[in-house]
Amino acid sequence: MKLEALSQALCLLPALLPLIEAAPTRRDSNPPLRGSEALVGYSSTENIATGSKPDVKYSLLPGQKETPDIGAYLDFEKVDNPQPIRGSTGGDDPGPRNYYYDRINSDKLAPPGTDNGQTINAQWPFGLSHNRLGIDSAGWARQENTVVMPDATQMAGVDMRLEPAAYRELHWHVAAEWSLVLNGSCRIQAVNENGETFVDDVSAGDVWFFPPGIPHSIQALDEGVEFLLVFDQGDFNEDNTFLATEVFLHTPKEVLAKDLGTTVAAFDDIPDDELYIFAGTAAPKDIEKQNVTTASGVIPRTESYSYHFSEQDAHEVAGGSVKIVDPLTFPVANNFSAAIVTVHPGGMREIHWHPTSDEWTFFIQGQGRATLFTAPNAATTFDYRAGDIAYFPQSNSHYIENTGDEDLMFVEVLQASQFTDMALGQWIASTPRQIVKDTLKLSDSTLASLKTEKQYVVAGSNTTA
Template identity: 25%
Template structure:
């Protein structure tokens, strides 16, 4: 018999079971779908993080390579140190290319005197100031063939026997009396002579020489050297103590041999300018011999006794080579010829400018010029293409004028302005003044150049007397 109630219950139970089964399957499907999505998102996040880390590493490597000198520190003090603005070197007045305040330079003290320099130095730390460095650099970059030093020797002091590897030396004695010695090739002849204030001495490159103060007052020399590089000098005592004892003994063959050499002791203080405290015990009956004129005048010139070239505003005297030496004395001709035999010799002169006088604008064809102010005061002008650099000068100042540079000097004191000048030529000095080159230029050329009528240039007078140093 069919039981319809039982069938209905059975069908309902099966339906419910089926529905529950479907619900479970649906939940499992959703769970499985969510798991796949989670894995996908997790992988995506991992890829993003990995990419970001890679970009960061590449960026750091790039920054490090593009800035190799930058050290990154995270400590506060270190970071501040790295970001500090570097010190900017102060600008140097252009005038110091042409001006050196020598009295402000370093004084090299010795037992017997002192030396000061206006020179180029290989090590910039040897300059005392930016201005001094500017001057030294100018001398070197212009290949000036010039260095200047002042030498002060105390009474009875000695500038030790020495020689210079890379320069001829020209000296002017400003004050005192000195005895000079020069050892010739082979040492067979030692030329000795006495000099007084206003006279010139000359020592060719690699020539051994000495200077002895034989007066009661200090000797004061101005020394010019024909090099724009650092001067190279060797003193005899330095050579002696640097030579091995056995070599010195075999070379000199003294009585007592090597034991004689060992008696010498090098002093702790540089003896470049020498004056032993017990000099009276060491030296007796010293003589200061004057060699024959034919030897002396190769190394000596009496500048103060030479011809004076007179101008309305001053006087010039010259110790230089003259192509035509007919006006020279016999002794001056010896100096003239000997000077010209040596490469890179200098020409020396004195320039005296009277009160309110002007050494008019001029330039030199064949020489750089260096000058030292002996007395007075004045104003110097350097004429460039578009401007003029002017500066005041006083006693002890050194000036430098490169070859071809137009310049002028005006006396601004009541007393005479006196210079000692050196020129970097062993030939006859060649100079052109402003009035000379304007007078030599045709009027119609000047009229066209300056946009003035030709007749205007007739107003510039031509004087019979040379106006190189003029007065108003």
Template identity: 25%
Template sequence: MDNTGYELHEETPQTSRAQTERIKQECPVEKKSHWSMLNVFLICLLASTITTVLGVLIVSLVCANKTGFQPQSNNEGTAQKRDTDPQKTPRISPYKPQVDPKFQFLHHLTKSKRHEFPGGTIQWARFRKNAKEYQNEEEMEFGRSINSQRSKMMFGTLNIKSKGLRAPHWHFNANEHGYLLKGTVWIGVVDAGGNTVTTYNVTAGQVIFFPRNTLHWIKNVGAEDCMFLLFFTTHEELQTLDVDDTFFLTPEDIAARSLKPQGGVDFIRSFQKQAEDQAVNLPPNLAELVQKPSYEQSADNLVWRYFFDLKGSTEFRFPGGIIQWARYVQDGKNLKPNEVTYSEFLHSKEDTLTLGTLRIYSNGLRQPHFHFNANEMGYVISGCGKVGVIASPALTTDFTIGVGDVVFFPVGTQHYIKSTCDEDLFFILAFSTGNQLQTLDMDDYFHATADHILAQLFLKKQDEFKKIPRFKEDQAINLP
């Protein structure tokens, strides 16, 4: 038979019983050894397969960690794939960055990108749709914060060189409120239909207002640079059109038929588009181009709609500082005639802002408070301080601030500001309401709550709350 294993168990006449028994004893050992080797081979093969799979998984996880891969939307994934050159732009991860939560409320504007033009510079604290346009993750955190809160606010600084011009332009999606920090400027505003052109001069400490879709320009007429602190009523990307851009984007024959100049289309073709963006314009041959400039002032009743003398307005004094307002006041109570005009015009527009300056004396405190009806955004003009924010029990932070910093406090968020330098801490503030601002301070809500309610809440004897004094003078900004 061909089966040798079977043959080994078959007795034959030539084989003795002793030999048969010896063979039976030896053959099973040989068979066991054969199957053990097979088992060892299979086990080794299985172990090798498992080890290989685990190795591939570990290598994949390590590579994913190094490349910053995270689950993301299709749009974000597409944006990340396009970012193949780290030399062109800072690499910003498309998912929510793990950064200090304080940057939801703080933006170091002095570290942001300077947009350079022939006649000046612009810097922004704003939301950008393209994450690659942020300089770093902290800046992106601030931009996303003001956008997610639907704040209707953004901020920028505009520096214009002497004789420089912020080109005539308008904004599709925002009103503009500005505070002139330094310099002297001449402003023009063109109403709908072009029938009324309002021009006026502005000096440091005064406020300007441009409603959405109102064409306006700003000309520096002083010997030094001027600096504007600007607030816009949008948390999306600002949409702006400059007059030179619209001109060059209009077909030549359409422009000629509209303007009807001498020379027709040939005159239109004589205009040359500059290679450099002229948003803030200052030609090197300006003296040849302009011979007799005039900076006229329109009638007061026109000017007061777009202009407010904040530095000359009423000072609201507290033990620890001063507040001044450019805002709407119902029935114009305690306002000067020019302030009434501004107040009513402001209130007639949608999504306008309340502006104010806040001066906190050294070691003074703008006590913890919150606003019912407005987000707040501010820019530090001078001094330094400490800010505390309570957005929720899980989101509480405090941080230091200095010149050039922008702060943001969402509506209903309790916050305080303390001056920590030898000099006063001075802010320009904007609030996202064209109505009267509604605010509640900590001492006010403690006094307004019954002692027995406070006792039950804080597990403290009711009489203990008599130790919290009431002052005749408002302690909104106090001193120790």
């Protein structure tokens, strides 16, 4: 009987094997890191998950319901669940997402219908730049160059902060340095190749310029200082400047002693590493005490390295104001031209382009957006906040619109001997009307409203002059 029962059980075994293999088994350890080969390719079970479309709850802003090419600004900061939708274009997004970026970059999430193709990336936030911290709580510096903005080939920037009495170490560099003081004040000092000396105090809104190879230093005064540096090389690296400490550390002491007419022992206490940004002795209140007299004398005023831009009155226009500094008024900065532009709420820096230079722009205050148009038909709209950098290549048209409820302020920097631009409105208004009518099909009433003068900043519906 036992043999007969065993024989019957063996006969049933082939039918039971699939059930045994499918039965759940006790697992005393974690599953292996990798699955089995049976998971590759076609499904053996055809057990495809089914279900309903995710229920994404959202509401659209009025501008999202308009025809996409109207392209109204969408304020997603006040929206719980912003969506990539304009008119009949786009669709909902159930995630995963970075809601913070979506809210502050609405023109990336839901671009105007006029955007097309791909331009360069014309935006970089200093907030994403690595911060280099000075020693002894002396300050910090962060930079933007072609490492993070590959197409910004003509200019690079640095945002630097020095605490009271702190120094940016004595140094020079291959690139030319143009600077705008953002807040606070500092004392700048230099010596030129003729042995002429320079020292001056600058404060918020002032500008300085040091040509390539001119050694200089910067020391913060009582309130500390923050300044913007712009260099005429897109691949400039702030970490590769020529520092006084490094020169002394990497020159034989016997050679230093011979060169400076002293003993080798004179260099026993020099720092054993670079200082870069470091705390120092407060500068004397009387700047005359730091005027070094040499046989060559001081640098003539006409060749001065500083320009007190803060004392220049702004030129008022309908939508804000503009003030310009370029070699016509600041000769030593022979290839740097800049404009500080203020745009009232609802206003816009008019559509324009620069025929001879790229534009490097830093946003000082407020928020705005810009559309970069690149021939033949590429256009991208970017959203900017204070602390952001914009970069618009030579002859590529763009505007900057104030999308906030406070004044928008930014500085445009060019590599040019004079600050100039071409304005779309002035061009169309100054072209014979019949040519414009035949080309753009604009009405006589529209053409009659155009202005032949450059506007710089145009007013919006919420703008007060």
